[in-house]
Amino acid sequence: MCVCYCWMPVFSLWISNANRNIKIYILYFKNGMWVGERTVEGFSKSVNPLIQKGAKGQPNYLIKLIREKSTVGFHGVAVFDQTDDYNIPSVPYPDIQSSNCWRLAVVTLTTIAVSLPEIEKEEVDCLLECVREGLLYVTLVEKNLNFMYDSQQAAETLWREISTNKWLRKELQNPAFQKSTAGQIVKWFRDNDATHYLEGGIWNRDMHRLICGKSMYRITETILCTYNTNIDDATLSQKELFDSLSSMIADIIAACLTNLPQIIIMKCHYMSAIKERRTRVKDAAQLLGETTEIIRLLQDHRIPRMNPSDMPFLNKWRAYFRNPSSSDEGHASLLLDVSEPPRAVDYDPPRS
Known part of the structure; x- marks a missing residue:
């Protein structure tokens, strides 16, 4: 199972609105089956306390640094x-x-x-x-x-x-x-x-x-x-x-x-045992809670339209800034694109 949290515009779903905005979530199996709404709602109730727990431990010094010192465009x-x-x-x-x-x-x-x-x-x-x-x-x-x-x-x-x-x-x-x-x-x-x-x-x-x-x-x-x-x-x-x-x-x-969304998704990938699945989803939820404000801030920084596979590498960023493509006008989003899956299924969500 993979869990993707897609916010509009970016991670704007807060815990208090989780049940009302349930379709902002997308859960799907590796084979591309869409998880049904009942399952999503159950999963939301299971994971939301973990997101809240993470939010209480957000890195306030780091948030202050990014808010006050980081430049638009990552100069x-x-x-x-x-x-x-x-x-x-x-x-x-x-x-x-x-x-x-x-x-x-x-x-x-x-x-x-x-x-x-x-x-x-x-x-x-x-x-x-x-x-x-x-x-x-x-x-x-x-x-x-x-x-x-x-x-x-x-x-x-x-x-x-x-x-x-x-x-x-x-x-x-x-x-x-x-x-x-x-x-x-x-x-x-x-x-x-x-x-x-x-x-x-x-x-x-x-x-x-x-x-x-x-x-x-x-x-x-x-x-x-x-x-x-x-x-x-x-x-x-x-x-x-x-x-x-x-x-x-x-x-x-x-x-x-800017690679944090990838990390959150990766924590829900490559799982076999149910126990491992539950542990990793809990870790992802807590990380999400800790970093939601950071991801919000980064969305306003004009993220370059780089190949997503290049973004984890500092030298790729430096190469991009030395020779930005003329076709890369504008800036990218941290939204996580997930292609529409073909059918709905129900799955028993991990228990806290």
């Missing part, structure tokens, strides 16, 4: 790494993949943001909590739709380091930063990364550290090229850099989370 996804566009030479270890991992991009940008000493501790702590909540869902997307073991393990390692105020075993609360400009701090990350590469060959270094280092190199070079003279003459303030990094972080997380 940050296009600009956070432009090493290819700027033709930056000598990007080290070209065979090491570091640019297709959502988590690694988010954590690398966060590393720079939290190192800026002029930013109030409250703002830094808030950003860290936003990222912590966001990474829970980004991880869910990556593990189900875009599994890249080395890069994702590198991101996990780097995130654990941030919790101890370190980056690749170096102190993030560097005393030298107290007298540094925003540009000088960015250059510190770039230059320390270059030193890291020159210390030894790939076989003498931990692979995860190399991946983290390459990600930092690409992002810091992009920042330096983007701001150029503002970096050199110190007119870029730490607050301006922090806000820019926060916006990119929000956009990358938001773009990744």
